[in-house]
Amino acid sequence: MTPGAPRAAIVASGNELLDGRTRNTNAEFASRDLSRRGAKVLQIVTVADDASRLRAVLRDSLEAGPDLLVVGGGLGTTHDDLTAECIAAVLGVPLVEHPQALELLEERVRRLSQRRGLDFAQTFAVARRQALMPAGSTPVPPAGVAPGIAAQSGPTRIFALPGVPFEFESMWTGIADGLQGEGMFPSVAVTVVRIYGVGELQVAPLFESLPRDRLELGINVGGGEVTVRLRHAAEPEAAAQAAAVVAALRAGAPVFSENGDTVDDIVAERLRAGGSTLAVAESCTGGLLGARITARPGSSAYFVGGVLSYADRVKTERLAVPAGLLARHGAVSEPVAAAMAEGARDSIGAEYALAITGVAGPEGGTAEKPVGLVFFACAGPEGTRVREGRFPGDRESVRSYAAGAALHLLREALGA
Amino acid sequence: MTPGAPRAAIVASGNELLDGRTRNTNAEFASRDLSRRGAKVLQIVTVADDASRLRAVLRDSLEAGPDLLVVGGGLGTTHDDLTAECIAAVLGVPLVEHPQALELLEERVRRLSQRRGLDFAQTFAVARRQALMPAGSTPVPPAGVAPGIAAQSGPTRIFALPGVPFEFESMWTGIADGLQGEGMFPSVAVTVVRIYGVGELQVAPLFESLPRDRLELGINVGGGEVTVRLRHAAEPEAAAQAAAVVAALRAGAPVFSENGDTVDDIVAERLRAGGSTLAVAESCTGGLLGARITARPGSSAYFVGGVLSYADRVKTERLAVPAGLLARHGAVSEPVAAAMAEGARDSIGAEYALAITGVAGPEGGTAEKPVGLVFFACAGPEGTRVREGRFPGDRESVRSYAAGAALHLLREALGA
Numbered sequence: 001m002t003p004g005a006p007r008a009a010i011v012a013s014g015n016e017l018l019d020g021r022t023r024n025t026n027a028e029f030a031s032r033d034l035s036r037r038g039a040k041v042l043q044i045v046t047v048a049d050d051a052s053r054l055r056a057v058l059r060d061s062l063e064a065g066p067d068l069l070v071v072g073g074g075l076g077t078t079h080d081d082l083t084a085e086c087i088a089a090v091l092g093v094p095l096v097e098h099p100q101a102l103e104l105l106e107e108r109v110r111r112l113s114q115r116r117g118l119d120f121a122q123t124f125a126v127a128r129r130q131a132l133m134p135a136g137s138t139p140v141p142p143a144g145v146a147p148g149i150a151a152q153s154g155p156t157r158i159f160a161l162p163g164v165p166f167e168f169e170s171m172w173t174g175i176a177d178g179l180q181g182e183g184m185f186p187s188v189a190v191t192v193v194r195i196y197g198v199g200e201l202q203v204a205p206l207f208e209s210l211p212r213d214r215l216e217l218g219i220n221v222g223g224g225e226v227t228v229r230l231r232h233a234a235e236p237e238a239a240a241q242a243a244a245v246v247a248a249l250r251a252g253a254p255v256f257s258e259n260g261d262t263v264d265d266i267v268a269e270r271l272r273a274g275g276s277t278l279a280v281a282e283s284c285t286g287g288l289l290g291a292r293i294t295a296r297p298g299s300s301a302y303f304v305g306g307v308l309s310y311a312d313r314v315k316t317e318r319l320a321v322p323a324g325l326l327a328r329h330g331a332v333s334e335p336v337a338a339a340m341a342e343g344a345r346d347s348i349g350a351e352y353a354l355a356i357t358g359v360a361g362p363e364g365g366t367a368e369k370p371v372g373l374v375f376f377a378c379a380g381p382e383g384t385r386v387r388e389g390r391f392p393g394d395r396e397s398v399r400s401y402a403a404g405a406a407l408h409l410l411r412e413a414l415g416a
Numbered sequence: 417m418t419p420g421a422p423r424a425a426i427v428a429s430g431n432e433l434l435d436g437r438t439r440n441t442n443a444e445f446a447s448r449d450l451s452r453r454g455a456k457v458l459q460i461v462t463v464a465d466d467a468s469r470l471r472a473v474l475r476d477s478l479e480a481g482p483d484l485l486v487v488g489g490g491l492g493t494t495h496d497d498l499t500a501e502c503i504a505a506v507l508g509v510p511l512v513e514h515p516q517a518l519e520l521l522e523e524r525v526r527r528l529s530q531r532r533g534l535d536f537a538q539t540f541a542v543a544r545r546q547a548l549m550p551a552g553s554t555p556v557p558p559a560g561v562a563p564g565i566a567a568q569s570g571p572t573r574i575f576a577l578p579g580v581p582f583e584f585e586s587m588w589t590g591i592a593d594g595l596q597g598e599g600m601f602p603s604v605a606v607t608v609v610r611i612y613g614v615g616e617l618q619v620a621p622l623f624e625s626l627p628r629d630r631l632e633l634g635i636n637v638g639g640g641e642v643t644v645r646l647r648h649a650a651e652p653e654a655a656a657q658a659a660a661v662v663a664a665l666r667a668g669a670p671v672f673s674e675n676g677d678t679v680d681d682i683v684a685e686r687l688r689a690g691g692s693t694l695a696v697a698e699s700c701t702g703g704l705l706g707a708r709i710t711a712r713p714g715s716s717a718y719f720v721g722g723v724l725s726y727a728d729r730v731k732t733e734r735l736a737v738p739a740g741l742l743a744r745h746g747a748v749s750e751p752v753a754a755a756m757a758e759g760a761r762d763s764i765g766a767e768y769a770l771a772i773t774g775v776a777g778p779e780g781g782t783a784e785k786p787v788g789l790v791f792f793a794c795a796g797p798e799g800t801r802v803r804e805g806r807f808p809g810d811r812e813s814v815r816s817y818a819a820g821a822a823l824h825l826l827r828e829a830l831g832a
Contacts, residue, residue, distance in 0.1 A: 204493055220431075286711075294724075
């Protein structure tokens with residue numbers, strides 16, 4: 001562990017998080033944010049809306065004496081919202097109606113009732129239990145309706161927040177910014193190296209023999225990339241070890257990023273800096289590439305638009321892909337990928353255009369064109385590059401790999 | 417808890433799951449699958465690649481005596497792959513090279529080496545530690561390279577699988593199908609009721625006073641929907657309680673699904689059954705709606721394609737939105753949403769077309785048109801419906817709400 005880094009534990013409560021209904025985005029958000037600030041997340045426990053189990057998990061999480069315990073969920077108005085009473089039980093204090101929480105709640109319920117045309121008194125009667133808090137705790141101002149709870153147990157600062165993702169995220173960010181201001185997070189250096197085009201088996205041996213006792217080193221794979229992450233205290237010996245590992249990776253593998261920037265970051269920055277524009281033509285990904293590009297605020301500076309040419313008819317009519325080309329080679333082919341990219345570039349009017357056509361599965365595969373076969377192309381001022389990919393996994397996996405591979409092709413075309 | 421349901425615990429190991437780098441899709445997948453089969457997931461613990469911590473979590477998870485313990489991750493080739501040795505330690509048995517695992521591994525490494533043009537001997541030397549297993553355990557045939565581990569501890573069957581999502585998912589599905597064949601999963605009834613258009617505060621009071629001691633009842637919100645989930649043993653008294661809750665929800669709230677079908681399921685089924693076709697025109701969502709529609713296998717039966725009209729120029733040129741309309745009302749307006757849907761319907765050639773235009777943020781909001789304001793339209797044979805949404809949260813939240821709201825508008829247009 002990086003010396004001096006505050007240690008955090010995360011508890012997420014909610015039956016919906018245990019039966020696959022709902023993705024645990026709050027734990028993802030808090031762990032990413034804590035890590036970015038230099039804290040170390042020890043563990044994340046997801047637990048049912050069950051008082052005895054939640055109490056046990058809270059007790060266990062406190063036992064390790066973390067600096068922070070972040071609890072998400074269970075602050076709503078229904079019978080399975082148990083967080084406040086369980087924290088009170090674990091702290092050994094009564095649950096009381098907190099005057100300031102009640103005030104915050106009343107104001108929020110009033111606004112909500114007005115906006116939605118609800119009866120205030122009736123709604124407030126249902127919401128009122130959200131002002132119950134462990135004695136001695138402080139309310140965290142709500143982003144939605146429910147206030148959060150700030151409490152202390154021995155060395156651990158406890159923050160319990162509502163489970164609705166935008167409330168959790170906004171309230172946690174406010175709290176963490178406050179803790180940052182108090183100097184809770186130390187100086188930690190993090191280096192993230194990203195590699196595209198080889199697997200973990202080729203990357204791992206590059207650093208296995210190097211000294212790295214002062215590093216926390218993680219390697220993981222996803223979307224065709226290998227990511228190596230180095231964390232260490234901001235001191236010279238650790239920095240030297242990190243630099244040696246990075247140099248070994250650079251020498252032995254196709255490193256495309258050494259500062260943590262993703263392929264999305266890199267192409268966005270290049271397009272913006274060059275005043276370039278981008279269009280897309282998507283078949284099997286059906287919008288996934290466009291959605292990924294426009295997930296980024298400010299993408300309108302370079303992303304113009306695109307065509308989802310799912311049916312072959314749209315490929316010929318909207319992208320001017322010659323019908324003969326489709327008939328000769330099939331929609332999933334190198335020439336059609338190239339024609340789609342060129343058609344998007346011309347018809348939408350952009351400096352660069354990316355095209356994807358493939359067999360995402362589970363149906364539609366043949367011996368010659370199996371599920372996972374994807375062609376992607378990048379048309380630009382210097383011509384058109386086409387690449388073939390054979391991606392593993394299910395439909396979601398193939399589509400996700402394909403969108404990433406297309407961005408890497410654009411990265412190469414942009415010389416990055 | 418539903419009586420007779422097998423109880424499961426899930427452990428996911430990996431530093432990348434604790435610092436926000438990687439989404440814990442394996443735990444999501446296993447918990448969803450287990451829940452679908454009628455098992456009850458007690459908790460999910462995500463833990464660092466740290467031997468002492470992983471051992472402690474495995475011990476804790478076994479202590480509750482679950483029927484199943486599913487472990488994901490930590491079976492790779494690097495120094496932080498510790499699952500096999502930690503399971504061995506917890507079971508109190510040595511770690512041994514398993515002959516059958518070695519055979520499976522060798523075959524997989526041979527195939528991988530051929531496909532990627534790697535030196536077999538060198539690659540196999542790196543991979544060989546993946547054949548180390550707790551004495552007395554059985555290898556699970558690999559979906560990728562690494563075999564899984566099947567072991568037993570008291571009443572608990574332990575399955576450890578590699579963390580790469582498609583390997584984990586494919587291997588887990590094979591194991592669970594086998595357990596299903598052995599009769600491990602009992603008869604449990606699950607009813608999922610979905611509501612669109614009101615919030616949790618309006619839904620919760622509808623069932624708070626009804627008898628429900630034989631039900632496991634969960635309520636959660638997301639994407640503008642409220643989902644109520646009822647689980648109970650397949651016996652008459654519990655079924656009657658469930659039916660009463662469902663009737664109360666139907667009477668008091670805009671229920672659109674009582675069988676668990678999502679809005680995505682419903683529109684897909686209606687389009688397919690009616691032989692209808694669908695196109696999209698997306699501005700602020702940039703492809704998210706098309707990606708969501710085409711995430712479904714077989715969507716090519718009704719989804720034709722679309723236009724990502726991110727820039728206004730693409731709205732006029734590709735969707736025939738009158739420039740005067742854009743100038744008068746702005747791109748984020750009711751008339752432009754309608755014109756986009758009608759333009760997509762005409763130019764792509766589909767029976768129905770959905771359009772989305774809005775301010776996803778964080779920039780671009782004004783007093784008159786704040787972040788979160790989205791207009792969406794559905795053009796169809798009976799004319800064009802337009803709706804306004806004001807969605808909370810960040811860019812991702814607004815875009816996700818908008819795609820869902822557009823699907824609900826289509827659902828209404830389809831009379832479902």
